Amino acid sequence: MAPKCFLPPRWFSYVIYLLLGLARLQAAETNPRPNILFAFADDWGRFASAYQDRAPHRGLNHWIATPTFDRVARQGVLFEHAFVTAPSCTPCRSSLLSGQYFWRTGQGAILQGARWDPSIPVFPLMLQEAGYHIGETYKVWSPGTPVDAPFGGGANAYESAGRRFNQFSQQVTRMMEQGKTQQEAKRELYNEVLANFEAFLADNEAGKPFCYWFGPTLVHRKWVKGSGKVLWGIDPDRFEGNMPPYLPDVPEVREDLADYFGEIQAFDTALGLMLDRLEALGLLDQTVVIISGDHGPPGFPDGKCNLYDFGTRVPLAIRWPGQPGGRRLEDFVNLMDLAPTLLEIAGLQVPSVMTGQSLVPQLRSTEEGWVDPSRNWVVTGRERHVASARAGHLPYPQRAIRTPNYLYVVNFKPERWPMGDPLHVSRLPHPDWETLSQQTFATFADMDASPTKAWIFEHREEPSANHWFERAFGKRPFAELYDLKQDPHQMENLAGRPALAATQGELHERLMSLLRENLDPRVTEDPVRFEDSPFAGHPTP
Numbered sequence: 001m002a003p004k005c006f007l008p009p010r011w012f013s014y015v016i017y018l019l020l021g022l023a024r025l026q027a028a029e030t031n032p033r034p035n036i037l038f039a040f041a042d043d044w045g046r047f048a049s050a051y052q053d054r055a056p057h058r059g060l061n062h063w064i065a066t067p068t069f070d071r072v073a074r075q076g077v078l079f080e081h082a083f084v085t086a087p088s089c090t091p092c093r094s095s096l097l098s099g100q101y102f103w104r105t106g107q108g109a110i111l112q113g114a115r116w117d118p119s120i121p122v123f124p125l126m127l128q129e130a131g132y133h134i135g136e137t138y139k140v141w142s143p144g145t146p147v148d149a150p151f152g153g154g155a156n157a158y159e160s161a162g163r164r165f166n167q168f169s170q171q172v173t174r175m176m177e178q179g180k181t182q183q184e185a186k187r188e189l190y191n192e193v194l195a196n197f198e199a200f201l202a203d204n205e206a207g208k209p210f211c212y213w214f215g216p217t218l219v220h221r222k223w224v225k226g227s228g229k230v231l232w233g234i235d236p237d238r239f240e241g242n243m244p245p246y247l248p249d250v251p252e253v254r255e256d257l258a259d260y261f262g263e264i265q266a267f268d269t270a271l272g273l274m275l276d277r278l279e280a281l282g283l284l285d286q287t288v289v290i291i292s293g294d295h296g297p298p299g300f301p302d303g304k305c306n307l308y309d310f311g312t313r314v315p316l317a318i319r320w321p322g323q324p325g326g327r328r329l330e331d332f333v334n335l336m337d338l339a340p341t342l343l344e345i346a347g348l349q350v351p352s353v354m355t356g357q358s359l360v361p362q363l364r365s366t367e368e369g370w371v372d373p374s375r376n377w378v379v380t381g382r383e384r385h386v387a388s389a390r391a392g393h394l395p396y397p398q399r400a401i402r403t404p405n406y407l408y409v410v411n412f413k414p415e416r417w418p419m420g421d422p423l424h425v426s427r428l429p430h431p432d433w434e435t436l437s438q439q440t441f442a443t444f445a446d447m448d449a450s451p452t453k454a455w456i457f458e459h460r461e462e463p464s465a466n467h468w469f470e471r472a473f474g475k476r477p478f479a480e481l482y483d484l485k486q487d488p489h490q491m492e493n494l495a496g497r498p499a500l501a502a503t504q505g506e507l508h509e510r511l512m513s514l515l516r517e518n519l520d521p522r523v524t525e526d527p528v529r530f531e532d533s534p535f536a537g538h539p540t541p
């Protein structure tokens with residue numbers, strides 16, 4: 001008869017973790033290359049409690065709690081001016097993975113119909129070739145064949161414990177309806193995250209550094225209406241009087257924003273448990289931790305699919321053990337800078353094709369504020385988001401340059417609708433609230449369906465509310481210029497004002513020069529030919 005084991009199961013688990021941690025510590029002594037944990041939340045704009053005392057979202061950031069992000073920022077570096085190259089998930093991620101502007105990634109520069117060009121170097125596969133154990137959970141890049149091709153395909157996916165965390169409020173609500181307490185339901189989803197992460201760690205060979213991408217999509221819609229208050233105690237009434245001027249200060253929109261904040265807090269909580277697990281294993285102090293998001297909020301004016309700060313500005317905190325921490329930096333960062341940064345941290349040569357600039361000098365510096373005064377601008381843009389948003393699958397091409405004092409935007413096709421054609425307005429003059437809250441493609445498809453979108457559409461004919469509709473969906477001029485010192489929320493377009501003619505001219509020439517220098521097809525190819533090029537992105541059957 002086999003002897004019985006009287007060691008309690010949880011003790012046994014602790015022993016396994018201890019032995020695994022000791023093995024990893026011993027391996028780290030002979031391998032100076034740090035591990036990498038990259039946490040990248042879908043649709044997470046610049047909302048975190050670490051930013052609560054800074055404009056322009058000072059009021060709203062006061063009502064969100066992100067202790068994990070704040071911890072990483074406090075122990076590492078908090079970037080005040082981090083931007084994406086494109087406020088749409090696939091082009092942003094193509095840019096981040098390749099370290100290049102999105103327009104240099106071929107059909108990776110669009111959402112629907114995207115295809116990855118395997119000849120483009122990407123940092124995860126370069127790390128893998130250099131001996132890193134790589135893996136990902138949930139979303140890295142999409143769509144594509146094979147899935148998440150820039151991360152090596154499904155072989156590197158760790159999701160055996162499930163994907164329910166991506167529908168956090170829906171899953172918690174469902175479990176509560178089935179009789180579980182709120183804490184029990186939340187814990188079940190957190191355990192899923194930890195189980196996937198632990199499977200990745202257990203699969204690593206001793207002595208190999210790792211790179212893990214945690215990419216949940218819960219911050220992307222849909223969410224359960226009222227879940228921000230029910231699950232997280234975020235009272236939308238506290239937002240009253242603190243809303244930015246581009247959002248209607250009405251109960252429906254305030255509740256929508258509170259629900260969005262709840263999903264951010266769920267992401268932050270799960271990430272905190274992952275950091276605790278690394279710390280328990282003795283791995284946290286050998287791991288570079290990077291936390292960010294791929295663009296601004298979905299289903300809100302000025303957010304996702306817009307080149308205003310609400311759409312392109314994102315949170316960014318980096319903790320690199322052994323480097324000076326506790327610093328806020330003003331240097332402008334584009335998320336494409338992360339690819340060369342991670343390659344340099346790993347001791348690898350950065351490919352010359354990468355247009356991003358490594359942040360290693362900023363991370364190694366002991367200074368605060370502006371480490372490199374020349375890093376005082378970023379270029380952003382977009383082409384096509386939803387394929388069916390406009391007749392003929394046409395894009396809405398935009399480019400912008402953002403400096404400390406100005407935002408200058410060029411809308412190359414001002415005759416087109418920026419959020420997509422109003423395809424169903426004539427057929428559905430008064431669509432029901434539920435349709436516009438849940439069906440993105442009902443009309444103006446480049447703005448996600450949401451209660452906010454529904455409220456704006458429902459009140460579009462009211463004199464006191466029509467301006468919200470025009471701002472969100474109306475056509476825009478060729479040029480937009482905003483004075484950020486006087487107008488941090490980018491509400492008043494000053495393009496064409498005689499007093500700013502010299503400034504507008506200088507910004508325009510600077511933007512066009514940067515686009516030409518970085519081989520943007522929008523300015524280097526024949527415009528007629530360009531509309532039908534693969535880059536413009538007609539979806540494949």
